[in-house]
Amino acid sequence: MNPQPQRPANRFRTAPPQQPRPRASNVSTAQPFRSGYTSVRNASRWEQLRRYVREQPILGIIYQLCVRVFLWVFFVSLGYVIALKYVPVWVTPLIVSRWMDTVGTNEPGHVYKKWHSYDDISKEMALAVVSSEDQAFPTHWGFDFDEIRDALKEKRKRTRGASTISQQVAKNVFLWNGRSYIRKGLEVYFTALIELIWGKKRILEVYLNVAETGPMTFGVEAASQRYYNHPSSTLSRNEAARIAAVLPNPIQFSISNPSNYIQRRTRQISQQMRYLGGQKYIRNL
Structure with missing residues (x-):
């Protein structure tokens, strides 16, 4: 009795199943640039505070006034200290x-x-x-x-x-x-x-x-x-x-x-x- 010939392997059927193709998305993977959002998110807290102050006119005025007062006090005190070095x-x-x-007492003044x-x-x-x-x-x-x-x-x-x-x-x-x-x-x-x-x-x-x-x-x-x-x-x-x-x-x-x-x-x-x-x-x- 003649042995039956082996069938050729069905390579198409034994191939590993392909991964399902991802569905096409309507949203692009690249995030669109939104003005102001990224810069504020990456900025430091100090930069955020400065930006907030600039956006508020009254706070900006107060900030400038404080800086001027500080500089005035610094230079006046510095000049006074220098003067008292010699006077x-x-x-x-x-x-x-x-x-x-x-004043107003019996103690000598x-x-x-x-x-x-x-x-x-x-x-x-x-x-x-x-x-x-x-x-x-x-x-x-x-x-x-x-x-x-x-x-x-x-x-x-x-x-x-x-x-x-x-x-x-x-x-x-x-x-x-x-x-x-x-x-x-x-x-x-x-x-x-x-x-x-x-x-x-x-x-x-x-x-x-x-x-x-x-x-x-x-x-x-x-x-x-x-x-x-x-x-x-x-x-x-x-x-x-x-x-x-x-x-x-x-x-x-x-x-x-x-x-x-x-x-x-x-x-x-x-x-x-x-x-x-x-x-x-x-x-x-």
């Missing part, structure tokens, strides 16, 4: 505030203040305030970040102050009394300006002439004349240390009638002045 600081907001507090150049003030006095208030003054750039960090770490109901001499000068010369974030921000701004423009020697000179040293008394020359009856150029180490000891609160503490705390604080400052090496510590300001 004695006769009046500060604190002096005005203290004088106004005496006379202000004791006399400007003396840095060269005419005893270097013992300059060393005393650096030793008591800001020992890093010759090296920092207006802010003692180590002191700030230590003050924030301390567990106190009232955080101790960590202001440098530069910050105190900026606060006393340019700003009002009080506590607020705006005032603190301005203090940082003016501190940076005087560090950049004035330099260390001028900052210390202004501090020694505007710091409150007693009731209605400002500057070490006025304090020396009023409480020691001689000029600040002849202040001894102990006398300078006592003036520096009352600086944190010259209304409560007294130079002429020192409490036990002030006497102890005076001895501590005198010791710090010796530990720092004496007047050579501030020689290269």
Whole structure:
């Protein structure tokens, strides 16, 4: 019996089925460009805000006004800081505030203040305030970040102050009394300006002439004349240390009638002045 011949393979039927052809779409795959949509979508938030401001006339006016006020305040403050680099600081907001507090009262309204150049003030006095208030003054750039960090770490109901001499000068010369974030921000701004423009020697000179040293008394020359009856150029180490000891609160503490705390604080400052090496510590300001 003859074997039946094999049928040829039906290649057409055994071929893999073809994928169904995708239906034709009436919408093109390329997204049409819609004016404004793509640019706004890809723009940053700042660019979106600027565009929104430009589209609102009143906001544009306010924006331009704020820019002009900012520039005006910046250049005026810059010019004022430059001028005070060379001109004695006769009046500060604190002096005005203290004088106004005496208006309508029985307290004497006379202000004791006399400007003396840095060269005419005893270097013992300059060393005393650096030793008591800001020992890093010759090296920092207006802010003692180590002191700030230590003050924030301390567990106190009232955080101790960590202001440098530069910050105190900026606060006393340019700003009002009080506590607020705006005032603190301005203090940082003016501190940076005087560090950049004035330099260390001028900052210390202004501090020694505007710091409150007693009731209605400002500057070490006025304090020396009023409480020691001689000029600040002849202040001894102990006398300078006592003036520096009352600086944190010259209304409560007294130079002429020192409490036990002030006497102890005076001895501590005198010791710090010796530990720092004496007047050579501030020689290269």
